[in-house]
Each structure stands twice: as C-alpha cells, then as structure tokens.
Amino acid sequence: MLTSQKLCYKFALITFLFFGLQGIVSLGGAWETAFPDTPIPIPYTAGRSFHLNISIMWPLFGITGIIYYFFGSEAGREIYSLKLIEANFWIFLASIVTILGSLVLGFNEGIEYLEALRPLKVGIAAAISILFYNLIRTYIVAEAPKSRGTLVSILAGSFTLIVFFIPNILRYSHPVAEEFLKFWVVHLWEEMSLELIGTGVLAAVVMTLPGMQRSTIENVLYLDIIIMVVTGVLATGHHYYWAGGPAYWIWVGGAFSTIQVVPILLLIYSIMKTVKIQYFYQLGQREKMVMAMVASSIFYHIFGAGLLGFLMAIPAVNKYIHGTYITSAHSHLAVFGVFGFLVLALSYYIFFSEIVLDKKSYLFSWIGILLLNGGLLIMSMALLVAGGLQSHFWYVLRLTVGETNQGIFPWLLLRLAGGLTYTAGSSLLTYVIIAKAWSNFPLCFPALRQLEKQRCLELKELHNGFQQLAGTANNLEQTLRKTKLLLDKYLKIKP
Structure with a gap:
C-alpha cells in the first residue's frame, strides 16, 4: 500500500458521517412537506438549503479521497505531496462545516443549490484547486504512460471542477447570468466532471479483476471521455431554456440527454465481455458489498438519470412536468445513480482495506444497502406519482395549489415512509463505519x-x-x- 493511501481513510469516514447526517435532515424535510404546520426549530427554507448543499458536498468530499487513493497506484508512484493531501482534507472539511452551519443559521445567497455565502465558496475553490495541483504534479513525474486513460479521465474531471465552479463565486448584474452559471455546478459537475472522475476510478478498480485487459478498458475509456464531455456540455441546454435562453436550447439539451447513458453502457459491455461471471461469486465480503453498491449505481444511472432524464427533456413533456415532484424524483435517482452509490462503494472499499470486516458489520452493511435501495425506490415512485397528479390537477382539472396538495397527500405520506426507510439504511451504514473507526482511530487519523x-x-x-x-x-x-x-x-x- 502506498503511504498516500493511508491518508484516505479519514476521507471515507467523514464522507459516511455527512451521508448519515444528510439522511436525518432529509427525513425532517419529508415530514414537513407532508405536515407543513408542524413546529420545528429550523425553518423549512434553511433545512432545504442545508439538504441540497450537503447532497452536493458529501459526494465531492468522498470522491477527493477516492481520487488520491487510486491516482497514485495508476500513476505508478506516490502522490506528489502528503502535506497537500492533509491540507486538502482540513480545508475542505472546514469549508463544508462552515457552509452548512451558516445555512442553518439563515445566511443565504438565494441561489438554489449554491446558497452559501460567496466568501465561504472560496474554501471549496481552494480545496479542489489543491487537489488538481497535487494530481498534475504527480502526473508530470508518473512512471506510467502519460496517455493512460484512467489518469486522463480523472485529471480532466478534476480540472473541470475548478473551471465550472470559479465563475459561481463572482457576482453578476443580471439574474439570468447567475442561473446559467449555476447549472455549470448543478448539472455539469454531476453529468460531466464527477462522471469523468467516477468512470476513471471505476475503470481503475475494474483493472484488478482477473482476465481484465487494460487495453480493452482504455479503448472504451477514451470513447467514454469524448461522449461525456460533448453530451455533458450540450445536455445542459434544457436548463438554459428554462432560465431564459433561446428556444433551441431545449431541443439541443433533449437530444444530447438521450446519449448520456452510452458511456456507462459501453463500460458495462466491456466488463461483461472480458470477465467471467463466475468470478463475482468468488469475491470476498468487502468486494461483494462494493459490487452491490456499484450495481445499484448503474441501475439508477440508467433508469433514473438516463431514461427518466430523457423523458423529462422532451419539450412536449417538460412543459407539463417542469417544477413538479417528478423533477425531485429525477434528481434523487440521478444523484445516487451518477455518483452517490459509487462514492459510497469506493469509500467503503478504501475504509476496509486494512480494517477487518467482521460478520456482524458485513450483515449490517447488507441490511443498510437493502434499506437504502428500498427507501430510494419507494420515495422516488411516490414522488413520480405525486408529480403526475400535480400536473393533472393543475393543467386538466384546474385545481388550486391547496386543493392539489390535499389530493397528493397520501403519496407524500408514502414518500415519508420511503424517507424513513432510506434514513434507517444510511444510519445503519454510518454506524458500521463509526464503530470500526472508533476502535481503529490511529489508522483512520495517522x-x-x-x-x-x-x-x-x-x-x-x-x-x-x-x-x-x-x-x-x-x-x-x-x-x-x-x-x-x-x-x-x-x-x-x-x-
């Protein structure tokens, strides 16, 4: 094991802590949506901002540790600076905690998904800049070929994280400009930057499977990179239309949204073509858990981000469902499909590299994954039905918002049940990680x-x-x- 990899345990630990916290907060939001008159200490607007921002931050924090863990082994050498990895961890952690704390206290810029005060966003910019600098210095002196697809994919994704985020720190005189640039983070981070990183890292993990040929994966990887960059940039167009852009953007965005599932399908095809299926039955406990979460990620990527995203991008459909609970269902499925489950899987892989995974922890982990999937499916199905009813009540029956909310109340209760199931799963997984970290503290924080x-x-x-x-x-x-x-x-x- 590389020395730099030992600094990645704490990234995995904190990722699960934020993930568990997000589950608890989201449950509170689901409760208040169903029962809006319930007195709570935190206003709904503050809780929603907290939920949206932590949903972006915990996968980003987790993917940082995952990058450091796999980039060095793919480069064939240690990461350039251990001190920068350590600085990266604390700057990133302090920035996230400060942003989330300020949102709970009501300090809000008013830009959905990017509500944090602009000075606090500088910390996030510094963290992702340190990450890229450390990677590029490692890449320059790497013993591996500079054309290695995994390295190129991770570097490209890391660099675009900076490119798309920095403009959102600046101020603009026109609100439409802010709306356009917001989706460089909300959409392009998810559909391009993090997807580039995730694909590169997943390919690095796949390389370890018996019978897997690097040349086969890397040929597909370069094709994936091209498709992800082109479709990621152009598929964002449907957001530009709703932010006030020209009408042609909704057609461009819709067309390229249909192609966004191609990269993951190509990677799956290459894996299944090369690796014998019998191998998966011979995996160890940790590897089986990781594969279960990766499989969940692929499922939600294809059906949540891909199929549902494609249907929502069709102009004739989007006209009636934009802003309904269908959008919420899509965002939940897409977040977990594109990088949520993948970050959890690889953080779990890293955390149990040296820490022993006993039978009890293994059983709890399986129960947690089943509850997560069950809760996510129940919640998403309930939101889809609620969103469809919203559209029908508004555009066909011409009901008011209050009458509509009464009509969809049973589905909001079902969504709450799904949220409770999801939170039980996220809490159980987080408990497994915390329990092991408590007894292995020196290993987690060397x-x-x-x-x-x-x-x-x-x-x-x-x-x-x-x-x-x-x-x-x-x-x-x-x-x-x-x-x-x-x-x-x-x-x-x-x-």
Whole structure:
C-alpha cells in the first residue's frame, strides 16, 4: 500500500458521517412537506438549503479521497505531496462545516443549490484547486504512460471542477447570468466532471479483476471521455431554456440527454465481455458489498438519470412536468445513480482495506444497502406519482395549489415512509463505519510526521536493498571473471 493511501481513510469516514447526517435532515424535510404546520426549530427554507448543499458536498468530499487513493497506484508512484493531501482534507472539511452551519443559521445567497455565502465558496475553490495541483504534479513525474486513460479521465474531471465552479463565486448584474452559471455546478459537475472522475476510478478498480485487459478498458475509456464531455456540455441546454435562453436550447439539451447513458453502457459491455461471471461469486465480503453498491449505481444511472432524464427533456413533456415532484424524483435517482452509490462503494472499499470486516458489520452493511435501495425506490415512485397528479390537477382539472396538495397527500405520506426507510439504511451504514473507526482511530487519523518518517525509512530500505543487489552483482561478476580465467588456463594446458 502506498503511504498516500493511508491518508484516505479519514476521507471515507467523514464522507459516511455527512451521508448519515444528510439522511436525518432529509427525513425532517419529508415530514414537513407532508405536515407543513408542524413546529420545528429550523425553518423549512434553511433545512432545504442545508439538504441540497450537503447532497452536493458529501459526494465531492468522498470522491477527493477516492481520487488520491487510486491516482497514485495508476500513476505508478506516490502522490506528489502528503502535506497537500492533509491540507486538502482540513480545508475542505472546514469549508463544508462552515457552509452548512451558516445555512442553518439563515445566511443565504438565494441561489438554489449554491446558497452559501460567496466568501465561504472560496474554501471549496481552494480545496479542489489543491487537489488538481497535487494530481498534475504527480502526473508530470508518473512512471506510467502519460496517455493512460484512467489518469486522463480523472485529471480532466478534476480540472473541470475548478473551471465550472470559479465563475459561481463572482457576482453578476443580471439574474439570468447567475442561473446559467449555476447549472455549470448543478448539472455539469454531476453529468460531466464527477462522471469523468467516477468512470476513471471505476475503470481503475475494474483493472484488478482477473482476465481484465487494460487495453480493452482504455479503448472504451477514451470513447467514454469524448461522449461525456460533448453530451455533458450540450445536455445542459434544457436548463438554459428554462432560465431564459433561446428556444433551441431545449431541443439541443433533449437530444444530447438521450446519449448520456452510452458511456456507462459501453463500460458495462466491456466488463461483461472480458470477465467471467463466475468470478463475482468468488469475491470476498468487502468486494461483494462494493459490487452491490456499484450495481445499484448503474441501475439508477440508467433508469433514473438516463431514461427518466430523457423523458423529462422532451419539450412536449417538460412543459407539463417542469417544477413538479417528478423533477425531485429525477434528481434523487440521478444523484445516487451518477455518483452517490459509487462514492459510497469506493469509500467503503478504501475504509476496509486494512480494517477487518467482521460478520456482524458485513450483515449490517447488507441490511443498510437493502434499506437504502428500498427507501430510494419507494420515495422516488411516490414522488413520480405525486408529480403526475400535480400536473393533472393543475393543467386538466384546474385545481388550486391547496386543493392539489390535499389530493397528493397520501403519496407524500408514502414518500415519508420511503424517507424513513432510506434514513434507517444510511444510519445503519454510518454506524458500521463509526464503530470500526472508533476502535481503529490511529489508522483512520495517522500522524503525518510518522507517515513521512515511515516513507523515508521505506525509501532508505529500498536504497539499501539496491545497494546490496549491486554489491551482489559486482561479486558475481568478479567470480565469473575468475572462472573464465581458470577455464582459459585449463583449455591451454589441456593436451
């Protein structure tokens, strides 16, 4: 294991803590949606902002640790700076905690999904900039080929995180400009940047499967990169239309939204074509859990982000369902499909690299995954029906908002039940991680000086090993010369 990989345990731990917290907060929001008159200490607007922002931040935080864990092994060397990894962790964590805390207290910019005060967003920009700098310095001196698809995909995704986020820190005189740029984060981060990173990391994991050929995956990976960049940029167009852009954007966005499931389908096809299906039955406990979450991610990616996203992008359909609960169902499924379950899977993989996964934790993890999937499906189906009824009541029966809310109340209750199931699953998974972290605290938060000292000792041992090898080779060379001289003398005196 690389020394830099040992700094990634705490990224996985904090990711699950934020994930568990998000489940609890989302349950409160679901309750207030069904019972709006319930007195609560936190206003609905503040709770919603908190929920939306933590839904973006915990996968981003998790993917940072995942990148550091896999990028070094794919590059064939240690990450450039351990100190920058450590700084990256604390700056990112402090920024997220400050943003979430300020939103709960009511400090809000009023830009949906990006409600955090602009000065606080600088911390996020600094964190993703440190990440890219550390990666590019590692890439420059990498022993692996510079054209390796996994490295290119992760670097491209990491760089575009900065490109799409920085403009959202600035102020603009026209609100439409802010709405346009907002979707560079809300949509392009999800449908391009994080998808590029996730695909590159998933490909790196897939490389470890028996029978998997790097050339096969990398050929598909480059095609995936091209498709993700083109479709990600142009599929965002349907958001531009609803923000006040020209009418042609909804057609451009709709057309390219249909192609966004192609990259994951190509990767699945390559895996299934190369790897024997029997191998999956021989996986260890940790690997089975990871594969279950990856499979969940693929399912929601195809049906939640892909199929439902395609239907919603059709102009004639979007006209009637835009702003209904159908949009909420799509966002929940898309978030978990594109990167949510993938981040959980790989964070789980990292966390249990050295920590033992016992039978109890394994059983609780399976129950947690089943509850997560069950809750997500119940919640999404209820939102889809509620959204369809909203559209029917508004546009066909011409009911008021109050009458509509009364009509969809049973489905909001079902959504609440789904949210309760989901929260039970997220809490159980988080409990498994916290329990193991409590008994393995030094492993999760290793001292940086100790790691650097250990790294120096390992390098010194490696250097001494090479010196001994060189000395052995020198002795062997001298022995061969003496043997040759003796053999020459023997041949000369032989009658």
